[in-house]
Amino acid sequence: MPITKSAKKAIRGSLRKKAFNDGRKKVMKELIKKIEKIAKKDKAEGLKMLSSAFQAIDKAAGKGVIKKNNAARKKARLSRLVK
Numbered sequence: 001m002p003i004t005k006s007a008k009k010a011i012r013g014s015l016r017k018k019a020f021n022d023g024r025k026k027v028m029k030e031l032i033k034k035i036e037k038i039a040k041k042d043k044a045e046g047l048k049m050l051s052s053a054f055q056a057i058d059k060a061a062g063k064g065v066i067k068k069n070n071a072a073r074k075k076a077r078l079s080r081l082v083k
Contacts (some may be wrong), residue, residue: 031056
């Protein structure tokens with residue numbers, strides 16, 4: 001448990017950041033799963049949703065939730081799946 005005032009404040013900040021990061025990661029994962037499911041049936045529909053998934057992946061990478069090479073790999077695999 002934190003003792004000093006600054007340590008308590010740091011814990012509050014880290015919890016807030018964790019909530020934002022978890023939300024970004026959840027949105028990204030849901031979009032990826034949705035595209036993977038749709039791409040099996042209708043590739044054209046998956047292609048339409050690709051830009052929103054790319055946007056979510058880029059935001060996660062930009063904020064440091066995932067690393068940039070991880071983001072690039074996810075985008076490459078999604079685009080290969082849809083095409």
